[in-house]
Amino acid sequence: MTFPPPQRQWPAWLVALTLAWPAAAFGQNAANPAVSADPVQRGAYVFRAGGCFECHTDTKNKGQPLAGGRGLPTPFGTFFSPNITPDPETGIGRWSEADFVKAMRKGLSPAGENYFPSFPYTAFAKITDADMQALWAYLRAQPPVRQANKPHDVPFPFNLRLAVWGWKLLYFDGKPFVADPAKPAAWNRGAYLVNALGHCGECHTQRNLLGGLKSDRMFAGSTDGAEGKSVPNITPHPSAGISRWSEKDIADFIGSGMTPDGDFTGGLMGDVVAESTKYLTAGDRLAIAVYLKSLPPIESLPRKPQSQ
Template identity: 50%
Template sequence: MRFSKLAKAAVLVAIVAGTAAFVLTMPSRIPASALSPRSADLANGETMFNIGGCSSCHATPHQGDRTRLGGGLALATPFGTFKAPNISPDPTHGIGAWSEADFVNAMKKGIGRNGEHLYPAFPYTSYQRMRLADVRDLYAYLKTLPPVETPSQPHDLAFPFTVRRGLGLWQLLYVDGKAFAPDDSRDAVWNRGAYLVEGPGHCAECHSPRNLIGGIEANRRFAGGPDPTGKGWVPNITPGPGGIADYSVKDIAYLLETGFTPGFDSVGSSMADVVKNTSKLSAEDRLAIATYIKSLPPRSGKAPPKGPKTD
Protein backbone atom coordinates (compact mmCIF):
# COMPACT_ATOMS: atom_id res chain seq x y z
CA MET A 1 0.00 0.00 0.00
CA ARG A 2 2.75 2.43 0.98
CA PHE A 3 4.73 1.59 -2.18
CA SER A 4 1.62 2.19 -4.28
CA LYS A 5 1.16 5.64 -2.73
CA LEU A 6 4.80 6.51 -3.32
CA ALA A 7 4.55 5.36 -6.93
CA LYS A 8 1.44 7.44 -7.49
CA ALA A 9 3.12 10.46 -5.89
CA ALA A 10 6.18 10.00 -8.10
CA VAL A 11 4.02 9.79 -11.20
CA LEU A 12 2.13 12.91 -10.15
CA VAL A 13 5.38 14.82 -9.54
CA ALA A 14 6.69 13.70 -12.93
CA ILE A 15 3.51 14.85 -14.66
CA VAL A 16 3.59 18.24 -12.92
CA ALA A 17 7.29 18.68 -13.67
CA GLY A 18 6.82 17.65 -17.29
CA THR A 19 3.87 20.01 -17.72
CA ALA A 20 5.81 22.88 -16.14
CA ALA A 21 8.81 22.21 -18.38
CA PHE A 22 6.56 22.06 -21.44
CA VAL A 23 4.95 25.39 -20.58
CA LEU A 24 8.21 27.11 -19.63
CA THR A 25 9.94 26.04 -22.84
CA MET A 26 7.14 27.11 -25.19
CA PRO A 27 8.47 29.54 -27.83
CA SER A 28 7.32 33.14 -27.47
CA ARG A 29 6.90 34.98 -30.77
CA ILE A 30 6.39 38.56 -31.89
CA PRO A 31 3.22 38.57 -34.02
CA ALA A 32 3.30 39.83 -37.59
CA SER A 33 0.61 42.31 -36.60
CA ALA A 34 3.21 44.14 -34.48
CA LEU A 35 5.12 45.08 -37.64
CA SER A 36 3.36 48.09 -39.07
CA PRO A 37 3.98 49.02 -42.75
CA ARG A 38 7.11 51.11 -43.32
CA SER A 39 9.70 51.95 -45.94
CA ALA A 40 13.01 50.20 -45.29
CA ASP A 41 16.25 52.17 -45.01
CA LEU A 42 18.64 49.99 -47.01
CA ALA A 43 21.69 52.10 -46.13
CA ASN A 44 20.95 51.52 -42.45
CA GLY A 45 20.38 47.85 -43.20
CA GLU A 46 23.86 47.68 -44.70
CA THR A 47 25.29 49.33 -41.58
CA MET A 48 23.58 46.69 -39.44
CA PHE A 49 24.97 44.01 -41.77
CA ASN A 50 28.49 45.32 -41.27
CA ILE A 51 28.40 45.91 -37.54
CA GLY A 52 26.59 42.61 -37.06
CA GLY A 53 29.39 40.72 -38.79
CA CYS A 54 26.88 38.72 -40.84
CA SER A 55 29.39 37.89 -43.56
CA SER A 56 32.01 36.66 -41.08
CA CYS A 57 29.86 33.68 -40.15
CA HIS A 58 27.43 33.26 -43.01
CA ALA A 59 29.46 33.99 -46.15
CA THR A 60 30.30 30.82 -48.04
CA PRO A 61 33.87 29.84 -47.06
CA HIS A 62 36.76 29.92 -49.54
CA GLN A 63 35.28 32.51 -51.90
CA GLY A 64 35.86 36.22 -51.92
CA ASP A 65 32.34 37.66 -52.13
CA ARG A 66 31.19 38.62 -48.64
CA THR A 67 27.60 39.04 -49.86
CA ARG A 68 27.19 35.38 -50.86
CA LEU A 69 25.69 34.13 -47.62
CA GLY A 70 25.49 30.43 -48.36
CA GLY A 71 26.72 29.43 -44.90
CA GLY A 72 28.81 26.40 -44.08
CA LEU A 73 31.34 27.86 -41.64
CA ALA A 74 32.01 25.36 -38.82
CA LEU A 75 31.97 26.77 -35.28
CA ALA A 76 33.53 24.37 -32.79
CA THR A 77 32.31 24.70 -29.19
CA PRO A 78 32.30 22.57 -26.02
CA PHE A 79 28.75 21.53 -26.94
CA GLY A 80 29.56 20.34 -30.47
CA THR A 81 30.15 21.87 -33.87
CA PHE A 82 27.62 24.32 -35.24
CA LYS A 83 27.35 24.99 -38.97
CA ALA A 84 26.39 28.53 -39.99
CA PRO A 85 23.24 28.31 -42.12
CA ASN A 86 22.47 29.79 -45.50
CA ILE A 87 20.83 33.22 -44.93
CA SER A 88 20.89 34.32 -48.55
CA PRO A 89 17.58 35.22 -50.25
CA ASP A 90 17.39 31.79 -51.89
CA PRO A 91 13.77 30.65 -51.31
CA THR A 92 14.65 26.97 -50.90
CA HIS A 93 17.92 26.89 -48.99
CA GLY A 94 18.13 30.41 -47.53
CA ILE A 95 15.65 32.85 -46.01
CA GLY A 96 13.99 33.90 -49.25
CA ALA A 97 10.70 32.37 -48.14
CA TRP A 98 10.92 33.81 -44.64
CA SER A 99 8.50 36.55 -43.71
CA GLU A 100 9.73 39.68 -42.00
CA ALA A 101 8.13 38.41 -38.79
CA ASP A 102 10.08 35.14 -39.10
CA PHE A 103 13.32 37.10 -39.31
CA VAL A 104 12.43 39.43 -36.44
CA ASN A 105 11.65 36.46 -34.19
CA ALA A 106 14.95 34.79 -35.02
CA MET A 107 16.89 37.96 -34.19
CA LYS A 108 14.93 39.17 -31.18
CA LYS A 109 13.61 35.94 -29.68
CA GLY A 110 15.93 33.17 -30.84
CA ILE A 111 12.98 31.39 -32.45
CA GLY A 112 13.23 29.81 -35.91
CA ARG A 113 10.74 29.96 -38.75
CA ASN A 114 9.12 26.68 -37.69
CA GLY A 115 8.84 27.67 -34.04
CA GLU A 116 12.03 25.90 -32.96
CA HIS A 117 14.47 27.35 -30.43
CA LEU A 118 17.68 28.48 -32.12
CA TYR A 119 21.06 27.62 -30.70
CA PRO A 120 22.83 30.63 -29.12
CA ALA A 121 25.85 30.10 -31.38
CA PHE A 122 23.67 32.61 -33.24
CA PRO A 123 24.10 35.59 -30.89
CA TYR A 124 20.46 36.56 -30.42
CA THR A 125 21.24 37.23 -26.76
CA SER A 126 22.83 40.43 -28.06
CA TYR A 127 20.63 40.95 -31.11
CA GLN A 128 17.59 41.13 -28.81
CA ARG A 129 18.89 44.57 -27.78
CA MET A 130 18.53 45.89 -31.34
CA ARG A 131 15.86 48.39 -32.25
CA LEU A 132 13.05 46.78 -34.18
CA ALA A 133 13.51 49.24 -37.05
CA ASP A 134 17.17 48.22 -37.39
CA VAL A 135 16.26 44.53 -37.53
CA ARG A 136 13.69 45.26 -40.21
CA ASP A 137 16.18 47.30 -42.23
CA LEU A 138 18.68 44.44 -42.00
CA TYR A 139 16.04 42.02 -43.29
CA ALA A 140 15.32 44.31 -46.25
CA TYR A 141 19.05 44.63 -47.03
CA LEU A 142 19.63 40.87 -46.91
CA LYS A 143 16.84 40.44 -49.46
CA THR A 144 18.86 42.52 -51.95
CA LEU A 145 21.87 40.17 -51.84
CA PRO A 146 22.47 37.34 -54.31
CA PRO A 147 20.67 34.04 -53.61
CA VAL A 148 22.95 31.06 -53.02
CA GLU A 149 21.63 27.60 -53.87
CA THR A 150 23.55 25.75 -51.17
CA PRO A 151 21.72 23.69 -48.53
CA SER A 152 22.50 24.49 -44.90
CA GLN A 153 24.52 21.77 -43.22
CA PRO A 154 23.27 20.03 -40.06
CA HIS A 155 24.95 20.73 -36.76
CA ASP A 156 27.18 18.03 -35.28
CA LEU A 157 25.93 17.74 -31.71
CA ALA A 158 25.59 14.94 -29.19
CA PHE A 159 22.60 14.22 -26.95
CA PRO A 160 21.16 16.06 -25.01
CA PHE A 161 22.15 19.13 -27.03
CA THR A 162 20.18 17.78 -29.98
CA VAL A 163 16.96 18.44 -28.06
CA ARG A 164 16.12 22.02 -28.96
CA ARG A 165 13.15 22.27 -26.62
CA GLY A 166 15.53 22.31 -23.68
CA LEU A 167 16.91 25.61 -24.98
CA GLY A 168 13.68 27.18 -23.79
CA LEU A 169 14.92 26.84 -20.21
CA TRP A 170 18.29 28.36 -21.18
CA GLN A 171 16.50 31.27 -22.82
CA LEU A 172 14.60 31.95 -19.60
CA LEU A 173 17.98 32.86 -18.11
CA TYR A 174 19.49 34.82 -20.99
CA VAL A 175 16.71 36.16 -23.22
CA ASP A 176 14.64 38.90 -21.62
CA GLY A 177 13.47 40.55 -24.84
CA LYS A 178 14.52 44.03 -23.72
CA ALA A 179 15.78 46.46 -26.35
CA PHE A 180 18.69 48.77 -25.64
CA ALA A 181 17.77 51.66 -23.33
CA PRO A 182 19.86 54.85 -23.70
CA ASP A 183 21.55 56.30 -20.65
CA ASP A 184 20.28 59.87 -20.27
CA SER A 185 23.36 60.80 -18.24
CA ARG A 186 25.61 60.10 -21.27
CA ASP A 187 25.93 61.93 -24.57
CA ALA A 188 24.74 60.76 -27.98
CA VAL A 189 28.16 59.45 -29.04
CA TRP A 190 28.48 57.19 -25.98
CA ASN A 191 24.92 55.92 -26.37
CA ARG A 192 25.44 55.16 -30.05
CA GLY A 193 28.58 53.21 -29.17
CA ALA A 194 26.85 51.36 -26.34
CA TYR A 195 24.05 50.36 -28.68
CA LEU A 196 26.39 49.12 -31.41
CA VAL A 197 28.62 47.18 -28.99
CA GLU A 198 25.89 45.65 -26.83
CA GLY A 199 23.39 45.05 -29.64
CA PRO A 200 24.24 44.38 -33.28
CA GLY A 201 28.00 44.31 -32.71
CA HIS A 202 27.60 41.56 -30.06
CA CYS A 203 31.17 42.19 -28.87
CA ALA A 204 30.61 40.56 -25.49
CA GLU A 205 29.72 37.26 -27.14
CA CYS A 206 33.36 36.65 -28.06
CA HIS A 207 35.19 38.82 -25.53
CA SER A 208 33.60 37.31 -22.39
CA PRO A 209 34.22 34.00 -20.60
CA ARG A 210 31.29 31.61 -20.28
CA ASN A 211 29.98 29.32 -17.59
CA LEU A 212 29.27 25.60 -17.83
CA ILE A 213 25.94 26.09 -19.58
CA GLY A 214 27.32 28.56 -22.11
CA GLY A 215 26.10 31.79 -20.55
CA ILE A 216 28.33 34.86 -20.30
CA GLU A 217 29.85 35.38 -16.84
CA ALA A 218 28.41 38.79 -16.01
CA ASN A 219 31.13 39.78 -13.54
CA ARG A 220 33.80 39.23 -16.20
CA ARG A 221 31.96 40.60 -19.20
CA PHE A 222 34.43 41.83 -21.85
CA ALA A 223 37.36 40.47 -19.80
CA GLY A 224 38.43 37.95 -22.44
CA GLY A 225 39.24 34.28 -22.12
CA PRO A 226 39.71 31.13 -24.19
CA ASP A 227 38.40 31.32 -27.73
CA PRO A 228 35.12 29.31 -27.82
CA THR A 229 36.50 27.37 -30.79
CA GLY A 230 39.32 26.09 -28.61
CA LYS A 231 41.97 27.84 -30.70
CA GLY A 232 43.71 30.89 -29.31
CA TRP A 233 42.72 33.46 -26.73
CA VAL A 234 40.27 36.34 -26.92
CA PRO A 235 41.72 39.46 -25.27
CA ASN A 236 40.38 41.53 -22.43
CA ILE A 237 38.96 44.75 -23.90
CA THR A 238 38.33 46.54 -20.61
CA PRO A 239 40.83 48.90 -18.94
CA GLY A 240 41.49 46.17 -16.35
CA PRO A 241 44.72 44.17 -15.85
CA GLY A 242 45.78 42.66 -19.13
CA GLY A 243 43.27 44.80 -20.98
CA ILE A 244 43.47 47.94 -23.09
CA ALA A 245 44.10 50.58 -20.44
CA ASP A 246 46.89 52.03 -22.59
CA TYR A 247 44.64 52.44 -25.64
CA SER A 248 43.11 55.85 -26.27
CA VAL A 249 39.73 56.30 -27.91
CA LYS A 250 41.59 57.29 -31.06
CA ASP A 251 43.70 54.11 -30.87
CA ILE A 252 40.61 51.92 -30.64
CA ALA A 253 38.88 53.70 -33.53
CA TYR A 254 42.01 53.35 -35.65
CA LEU A 255 42.23 49.64 -34.87
CA LEU A 256 38.61 49.18 -35.96
CA GLU A 257 39.45 50.91 -39.25
CA THR A 258 42.85 49.38 -40.05
CA GLY A 259 43.47 46.43 -37.75
CA PHE A 260 46.64 48.02 -36.37
CA THR A 261 47.28 48.32 -32.64
CA PRO A 262 49.10 51.23 -30.96
CA GLY A 263 52.17 48.97 -30.77
CA PHE A 264 52.26 48.69 -34.57
CA ASP A 265 51.08 45.08 -34.47
CA SER A 266 48.07 43.84 -36.41
CA VAL A 267 45.13 41.85 -35.17
CA GLY A 268 44.72 38.32 -36.43
CA SER A 269 42.38 35.35 -36.41
CA SER A 270 38.68 36.16 -36.03
CA MET A 271 39.38 39.79 -35.08
CA ALA A 272 40.82 40.35 -38.55
CA ASP A 273 37.41 39.36 -39.92
CA VAL A 274 35.75 41.78 -37.51
CA VAL A 275 37.91 44.62 -38.82
CA LYS A 276 36.88 43.79 -42.40
CA ASN A 277 33.38 44.68 -41.25
CA THR A 278 34.06 47.61 -38.92
CA SER A 279 36.30 49.25 -41.55
CA LYS A 280 33.15 49.69 -43.63
CA LEU A 281 31.35 51.63 -40.90
CA SER A 282 31.32 55.40 -40.82
CA ALA A 283 34.11 57.16 -38.93
CA GLU A 284 31.43 58.45 -36.55
CA ASP A 285 30.28 54.92 -35.67
CA ARG A 286 33.83 53.69 -35.13
CA LEU A 287 34.45 56.66 -32.83
CA ALA A 288 31.24 55.88 -30.94
CA ILE A 289 32.25 52.25 -30.48
CA ALA A 290 35.69 53.29 -29.28
CA THR A 291 34.19 55.80 -26.86
CA TYR A 292 31.99 53.17 -25.27
CA ILE A 293 34.68 50.49 -25.08
CA LYS A 294 37.08 52.94 -23.44
CA SER A 295 34.42 53.62 -20.79
CA LEU A 296 33.93 49.96 -19.83
CA PRO A 297 34.52 49.20 -16.14
CA PRO A 298 37.95 47.63 -15.54
CA ARG A 299 37.68 43.88 -15.11
CA SER A 300 40.36 41.34 -14.46
CA GLY A 301 40.42 38.43 -16.85
CA LYS A 302 42.41 35.23 -16.85
CA ALA A 303 45.87 35.49 -18.35
CA PRO A 304 46.30 33.70 -21.68
CA PRO A 305 48.65 30.73 -21.74
CA LYS A 306 52.13 31.42 -23.01
CA GLY A 307 52.84 30.47 -26.58
CA PRO A 308 50.29 31.06 -29.34
CA LYS A 309 49.63 34.62 -30.42
CA THR A 310 46.28 36.00 -29.26
CA ASP A 311 43.82 37.97 -31.34
Protein backbone atom coordinates in the same frame (compact mmCIF):
# COMPACT_ATOMS: atom_id res chain seq x y z
CA MET B 1 41.32 90.60 -10.33
CA THR B 2 37.80 89.48 -11.13
CA PHE B 3 36.79 86.58 -13.26
CA PRO B 4 34.14 87.11 -15.91
CA PRO B 5 30.68 86.18 -14.58
CA PRO B 6 29.56 82.66 -15.42
CA GLN B 7 27.94 82.57 -18.80
CA ARG B 8 24.21 82.24 -18.45
CA GLN B 9 23.76 81.71 -22.10
CA TRP B 10 26.01 79.57 -24.19
CA PRO B 11 27.80 81.50 -26.88
CA ALA B 12 26.11 80.92 -30.23
CA TRP B 13 29.13 79.15 -31.68
CA LEU B 14 29.12 76.64 -28.81
CA VAL B 15 25.42 75.93 -29.26
CA ALA B 16 25.92 75.46 -32.97
CA LEU B 17 28.88 73.18 -32.35
CA THR B 18 27.00 71.11 -29.78
CA LEU B 19 24.03 70.67 -32.05
CA ALA B 20 26.21 69.89 -35.01
CA TRP B 21 28.42 67.51 -33.11
CA PRO B 22 26.27 64.38 -33.20
CA ALA B 23 25.58 65.16 -36.83
CA ALA B 24 29.28 65.45 -37.52
CA ALA B 25 30.12 62.42 -35.42
CA PHE B 26 27.45 60.19 -36.86
CA GLY B 27 27.23 62.02 -40.14
CA GLN B 28 23.48 62.70 -40.13
CA ASN B 29 23.56 63.44 -43.81
CA ALA B 30 22.71 61.75 -47.06
CA ALA B 31 26.28 60.60 -47.67
CA ASN B 32 26.27 58.48 -44.53
CA PRO B 33 25.03 54.93 -45.13
CA ALA B 34 23.90 54.67 -41.49
CA VAL B 35 21.23 57.30 -42.05
CA SER B 36 20.54 56.99 -45.78
CA ALA B 37 16.92 57.39 -46.91
CA ASP B 38 17.21 54.14 -48.86
CA PRO B 39 16.40 51.23 -46.51
CA VAL B 40 18.56 48.80 -48.53
CA GLN B 41 21.58 51.08 -48.16
CA ARG B 42 20.87 51.58 -44.48
CA GLY B 43 20.41 47.84 -44.12
CA ALA B 44 23.79 47.24 -45.76
CA TYR B 45 25.35 49.30 -42.99
CA VAL B 46 23.46 47.48 -40.22
CA PHE B 47 24.41 44.19 -41.85
CA ARG B 48 28.12 45.09 -41.67
CA ALA B 49 27.83 46.39 -38.12
CA GLY B 50 26.14 43.11 -37.15
CA GLY B 51 28.86 40.93 -38.64
CA CYS B 52 26.30 38.80 -40.51
CA PHE B 53 28.66 38.27 -43.42
CA GLU B 54 31.44 36.68 -41.35
CA CYS B 55 29.34 33.91 -39.89
CA HIS B 56 27.01 33.30 -42.82
CA THR B 57 29.68 33.08 -45.52
CA ASP B 58 32.09 30.17 -45.81
CA THR B 59 34.95 32.40 -46.98
CA LYS B 60 37.61 29.75 -46.26
CA ASN B 61 36.05 27.45 -48.85
CA LYS B 62 35.16 30.28 -51.23
CA GLY B 63 31.46 29.98 -50.43
CA GLN B 64 28.87 32.33 -51.92
CA PRO B 65 27.98 35.36 -49.79
CA LEU B 66 25.35 34.52 -47.14
CA ALA B 67 24.86 30.97 -48.40
CA GLY B 68 26.03 29.63 -45.02
CA GLY B 69 28.09 26.50 -44.36
CA ARG B 70 30.75 28.20 -42.29
CA GLY B 71 31.81 25.95 -39.41
CA LEU B 72 31.71 27.60 -35.99
CA PRO B 73 33.63 25.40 -33.54
CA THR B 74 32.54 25.72 -29.89
CA PRO B 75 33.19 23.63 -26.77
CA PHE B 76 29.83 21.94 -27.50
CA GLY B 77 30.60 20.91 -31.08
CA THR B 78 30.68 22.58 -34.48
CA PHE B 79 27.69 24.59 -35.65
CA PHE B 80 27.24 25.34 -39.36
CA SER B 81 25.65 28.66 -40.27
CA PRO B 82 22.54 28.38 -42.47
CA ASN B 83 21.85 29.93 -45.86
CA ILE B 84 20.19 33.35 -45.35
CA THR B 85 19.92 34.33 -49.02
CA PRO B 86 16.36 34.73 -50.43
CA ASP B 87 16.45 31.31 -52.12
CA PRO B 88 12.95 29.83 -51.52
CA GLU B 89 14.15 26.20 -51.22
CA THR B 90 17.40 26.37 -49.27
CA GLY B 91 17.46 29.93 -47.92
CA ILE B 92 14.91 32.17 -46.23
CA GLY B 93 13.07 33.20 -49.42
CA ARG B 94 9.68 32.07 -48.10
CA TRP B 95 10.00 33.96 -44.83
CA SER B 96 7.89 36.98 -43.94
CA GLU B 97 9.40 39.98 -42.24
CA ALA B 98 7.64 38.82 -39.04
CA ASP B 99 9.45 35.46 -39.27
CA PHE B 100 12.74 37.31 -39.54
CA VAL B 101 12.01 39.56 -36.58
CA LYS B 102 10.99 36.52 -34.51
CA ALA B 103 14.28 34.78 -35.33
CA MET B 104 16.36 37.83 -34.45
CA ARG B 105 14.49 38.94 -31.33
CA LYS B 106 13.26 35.65 -29.86
CA GLY B 107 15.70 33.08 -31.25
CA LEU B 108 12.78 31.10 -32.70
CA SER B 109 12.36 29.59 -36.16
CA PRO B 110 9.15 30.18 -38.15
CA ALA B 111 7.97 26.78 -36.84
CA GLY B 112 8.65 27.91 -33.27
CA GLU B 113 11.80 25.87 -32.64
CA ASN B 114 14.66 27.33 -30.62
CA TYR B 115 17.81 28.47 -32.32
CA PHE B 116 21.08 27.62 -30.66
CA PRO B 117 22.80 30.62 -29.10
CA SER B 118 25.72 30.20 -31.52
CA PHE B 119 23.44 32.56 -33.48
CA PRO B 120 23.93 35.65 -31.27
CA TYR B 121 20.26 36.60 -30.94
CA THR B 122 20.93 37.48 -27.29
CA ALA B 123 22.61 40.59 -28.74
CA PHE B 124 20.44 41.00 -31.86
CA ALA B 125 17.25 41.13 -29.76
CA LYS B 126 18.42 44.66 -28.87
CA ILE B 127 18.48 45.91 -32.48
CA THR B 128 16.08 48.85 -32.98
CA ASP B 129 12.93 48.42 -35.09
CA ALA B 130 14.26 50.81 -37.75
CA ASP B 131 17.57 48.92 -38.07
CA MET B 132 15.74 45.57 -38.12
CA GLN B 133 13.48 46.71 -40.98
CA ALA B 134 16.45 48.02 -42.93
CA LEU B 135 18.36 44.78 -42.38
CA TRP B 136 15.42 42.78 -43.72
CA ALA B 137 15.15 45.08 -46.77
CA TYR B 138 18.86 44.52 -47.43
CA LEU B 139 18.69 40.72 -47.06
CA ARG B 140 15.69 40.57 -49.43
CA ALA B 141 17.65 42.52 -52.03
CA GLN B 142 20.54 40.01 -52.14
CA PRO B 143 20.89 37.41 -54.89
CA PRO B 144 19.41 34.02 -53.96
CA VAL B 145 21.90 31.14 -53.77
CA ARG B 146 20.77 27.53 -53.88
CA GLN B 147 22.81 25.69 -51.29
CA ALA B 148 21.43 23.22 -48.77
CA ASN B 149 22.24 23.73 -45.10
CA LYS B 150 24.77 21.46 -43.42
CA PRO B 151 23.57 19.74 -40.25
CA HIS B 152 25.37 20.83 -37.08
CA ASP B 153 28.03 18.47 -35.77
CA VAL B 154 27.02 18.76 -32.13
CA PRO B 155 26.69 15.72 -29.86
CA PHE B 156 23.83 14.89 -27.49
CA PRO B 157 22.58 16.57 -25.30
CA PHE B 158 23.75 19.89 -26.76
CA ASN B 159 21.98 19.14 -30.03
CA LEU B 160 18.54 19.32 -28.37
CA ARG B 161 16.69 22.43 -29.44
CA LEU B 162 14.16 21.84 -26.69
CA ALA B 163 16.93 22.12 -24.05
CA VAL B 164 17.63 25.65 -25.28
CA TRP B 165 14.45 26.74 -23.43
CA GLY B 166 16.31 26.20 -20.14
CA TRP B 167 19.33 28.06 -21.46
CA LYS B 168 17.15 30.95 -22.58
CA LEU B 169 15.56 31.21 -19.12
CA LEU B 170 19.01 31.61 -17.61
CA TYR B 171 20.88 33.71 -20.17
CA PHE B 172 18.46 35.41 -22.54
CA ASP B 173 16.53 38.46 -21.40
CA GLY B 174 15.31 39.53 -24.85
CA LYS B 175 15.14 43.13 -23.63
CA PRO B 176 15.39 46.01 -26.11
CA PHE B 177 18.29 48.46 -26.01
CA VAL B 178 17.50 51.42 -23.75
CA ALA B 179 19.60 54.55 -24.10
CA ASP B 180 20.83 56.17 -20.89
CA PRO B 181 19.78 59.85 -21.01
CA ALA B 182 22.45 60.73 -18.43
CA LYS B 183 25.20 59.66 -20.85
CA PRO B 184 26.46 61.51 -23.93
CA ALA B 185 25.14 60.58 -27.37
CA ALA B 186 28.45 59.00 -28.40
CA TRP B 187 28.42 56.70 -25.36
CA ASN B 188 24.88 55.56 -26.14
CA ARG B 189 25.68 54.97 -29.78
CA GLY B 190 28.77 52.99 -28.71
CA ALA B 191 26.76 50.94 -26.21
CA TYR B 192 24.27 50.10 -28.95
CA LEU B 193 26.94 49.18 -31.51
CA VAL B 194 28.86 47.00 -29.03
CA ASN B 195 25.94 45.25 -27.33
CA ALA B 196 23.22 45.02 -29.97
CA LEU B 197 24.99 44.84 -33.32
CA GLY B 198 28.70 44.12 -32.84
CA HIS B 199 28.03 41.38 -30.22
CA CYS B 200 31.62 42.04 -29.03
CA GLY B 201 30.87 40.49 -25.63
CA GLU B 202 30.07 37.13 -27.23
CA CYS B 203 33.79 36.55 -27.80
CA HIS B 204 35.35 38.92 -25.25
CA THR B 205 33.57 37.39 -22.21
CA GLN B 206 34.31 34.19 -20.33
CA ARG B 207 31.51 31.61 -20.55
CA ASN B 208 30.39 29.18 -17.88
CA LEU B 209 29.96 25.43 -18.35
CA LEU B 210 26.56 25.92 -19.96
CA GLY B 211 27.91 28.40 -22.46
CA GLY B 212 26.30 31.42 -20.78
CA LEU B 213 28.25 34.68 -20.58
CA LYS B 214 29.52 35.29 -17.04
CA SER B 215 27.76 38.52 -16.14
CA ASP B 216 30.46 39.59 -13.68
CA ARG B 217 33.17 39.21 -16.31
CA MET B 218 31.64 41.15 -19.21
CA PHE B 219 34.31 42.15 -21.77
CA ALA B 220 37.14 40.93 -19.48
CA GLY B 221 38.32 38.37 -22.03
CA SER B 222 38.03 34.63 -22.26
CA THR B 223 40.56 31.87 -21.71
CA ASP B 224 38.76 29.51 -24.07
CA GLY B 225 36.91 31.73 -26.46
CA ALA B 226 35.63 31.05 -29.93
CA GLU B 227 37.67 28.38 -31.72
CA GLY B 228 39.31 27.46 -28.39
CA LYS B 229 41.75 30.40 -28.37
CA SER B 230 42.01 33.01 -25.67
CA VAL B 231 40.38 36.37 -26.32
CA PRO B 232 41.81 39.53 -24.71
CA ASN B 233 40.29 41.68 -22.00
CA ILE B 234 38.91 44.92 -23.51
CA THR B 235 37.94 46.64 -20.25
CA PRO B 236 40.16 49.54 -19.10
CA HIS B 237 41.74 47.51 -16.24
CA PRO B 238 45.53 47.99 -15.96
CA SER B 239 45.98 44.22 -16.46
CA ALA B 240 44.29 44.51 -19.88
CA GLY B 241 46.45 45.14 -22.89
CA ILE B 242 44.30 47.99 -24.12
CA SER B 243 44.26 49.94 -20.85
CA ARG B 244 46.96 52.16 -22.32
CA TRP B 245 45.20 52.61 -25.67
CA SER B 246 43.56 55.97 -26.26
CA GLU B 247 40.07 56.27 -27.73
CA LYS B 248 41.71 57.08 -31.02
CA ASP B 249 43.93 53.97 -30.79
CA ILE B 250 40.84 51.78 -30.35
CA ALA B 251 38.92 53.51 -33.15
CA ASP B 252 41.93 53.14 -35.47
CA PHE B 253 42.40 49.49 -34.51
CA ILE B 254 38.83 48.49 -35.35
CA GLY B 255 39.13 50.47 -38.60
CA SER B 256 42.39 49.00 -39.86
CA GLY B 257 43.32 46.05 -37.63
CA MET B 258 46.58 47.77 -36.64
CA THR B 259 47.49 48.01 -32.95
CA PRO B 260 49.28 51.12 -31.61
CA ASP B 261 52.53 49.07 -31.76
CA GLY B 262 52.10 48.59 -35.48
CA ASP B 263 51.14 44.88 -35.31
CA PHE B 264 48.19 43.64 -37.31
CA THR B 265 45.52 41.51 -35.74
CA GLY B 266 44.62 38.24 -37.36
CA GLY B 267 42.33 35.28 -36.77
CA LEU B 268 38.83 35.98 -35.56
CA MET B 269 39.42 39.65 -34.78
CA GLY B 270 41.00 40.04 -38.21
CA ASP B 271 37.70 38.79 -39.65
CA VAL B 272 35.69 41.14 -37.42
CA VAL B 273 37.72 44.12 -38.66
CA ALA B 274 37.79 43.06 -42.31
CA GLU B 275 34.14 42.09 -42.61
CA SER B 276 32.50 44.38 -40.10
CA THR B 277 34.08 47.23 -38.12
CA LYS B 278 36.21 48.67 -40.93
CA TYR B 279 32.93 49.54 -42.72
CA LEU B 280 31.78 51.70 -39.82
CA THR B 281 31.95 55.49 -40.04
CA ALA B 282 34.74 57.21 -38.10
CA GLY B 283 32.08 58.57 -35.72
CA ASP B 284 30.73 55.10 -34.99
CA ARG B 285 34.21 53.64 -34.43
CA LEU B 286 34.97 56.45 -32.00
CA ALA B 287 31.63 55.85 -30.24
CA ILE B 288 32.65 52.21 -29.69
CA ALA B 289 35.96 53.40 -28.23
CA VAL B 290 34.21 55.88 -25.91
CA TYR B 291 31.99 53.09 -24.63
CA LEU B 292 34.82 50.57 -24.12
CA LYS B 293 36.84 53.17 -22.19
CA SER B 294 33.85 53.68 -19.85
CA LEU B 295 33.43 50.00 -18.95
CA PRO B 296 34.00 48.93 -15.35
CA PRO B 297 37.62 47.74 -15.20
CA ILE B 298 37.85 43.98 -14.57
CA GLU B 299 41.10 42.13 -13.96
CA SER B 300 42.18 39.61 -16.60
CA LEU B 301 42.03 35.91 -15.79
CA PRO B 302 45.38 34.12 -15.76
CA ARG B 303 46.11 32.88 -19.29
CA LYS B 304 45.91 29.21 -20.03
CA PRO B 305 48.74 27.75 -22.08
CA GLN B 306 47.67 28.01 -25.71
CA SER B 307 47.72 25.17 -28.16
CA GLN B 308 47.89 26.55 -31.66
